[in-house]
Amino acid sequence: MRSDWVLPICTGHERLKDENGDKAHPTQKPESLLHRVLIGSTNPGDVVLDPFFGTGTTGAVAKMLGREFIGIEREESYRKVAEKRISKVRKFDREALEVSASKRAEPRVPFGQLVERGMLRPGEELYSMNQRHKAKVRADGTLVGDNVKGSIHQVGAHLENAPSCNGWTYWCFKREGKTVPIDVLRQQIRAEMHN
Ligand SMILES: C[S@@+](CC[C@H](N)C(=O)[O-])C[C@H]1O[C@@H](n2cnc3c(N)ncnc32)[C@H](O)[C@@H]1O
Known part of the structure; x- marks a missing residue:
């Protein structure tokens, strides 16, 4: 994997809004970023800790990918947004997760x-x-x-x-x-x- 990553910022349907239509969090991260981090560094069933949870992007992607997670967030309003968001997330089916795992497990050949x-x-x-x-x-x-x-x-x-x-x-x-x-x-x- 390259060390410089080009990923779109978090916009469109992914960007969480509050009841006034404003951004629910000023620095919500894109799910594609967490997808890459978690696929590259964890296996299904691992536990991921995010001590700066915000809207819970880490938890949402961890759940999709069959990882467990622990989130810590000091702002109650963000915790509520995260809980609601993650409750709607569905885990990818087992077969799709196995494909991800075996690809990562392939030995690196320089x-x-x-x-x-x-x-x-x-x-x-x-x-x-x-x-x-x-x-x-x-x-x-x-x-x-x-x-x-x-x-x-x-x-x-x-x-x-x-x-x-x-x-x-x-x-x-x-x-x-x-x-x-x-x-x-x-x-x-x-x-x-x-x-
Ligand atoms: C950059 S944001 C995280 C954004 C998150 N990755 C997302 O996608 O929504 C950092 C978060 O850490 C929280 N935070 C900062 N200091 C904290 C602390 N000492 N304990 C818990 N949460 C903290 C802030 O309230 C903020 O929501």
Whole structure:
């Protein structure tokens, strides 16, 4: 996961309002933020503590994701908003939660491991899935392209002028005339880990 996150602020139907139609809390966080934090750092059944609970965004998302939670909030009016909000939340079904858990459990494979193991050679060219860009593999597991160098994700994002890019699904290599996504090599390493 990247260390800089681009997420929409909390607006629209998600933004809680009081009886006058004003914001129920000045700094209500977006559920997408808590979704990412909880998926990335907890498993179903874990207990999450939020000592600055506000409108209970943490509790609402924890409940959806099958986590337990403890919320602490000093303002009674916010506690009431949070309680009402969370009472309406429904947990995702078990199957959907299992998918999230198993994805997180997949072992991390650094791109450099593909180079270390000789699956890709330093100097070899990778091609973007849309065939518009190419970059060269370096011995240290980074890429170098037109006026850019960095990780598979950084170089992909730069070339696409995008805030982020999943380099595993963006880059391909060529073998015997075929274009193959580098993710195939990652899956190969993961399959060996499971044996
Ligand atoms: C940034 S807001 C949290 C917003 C929340 N994440 C949400 O999405 O609604 C911080 C909250 O912490 C509460 N707070 C601040 N100091 C506190 C304390 N010492 N004990 C309990 N709650 C506190 C404030 O009342 C405020 O609602």
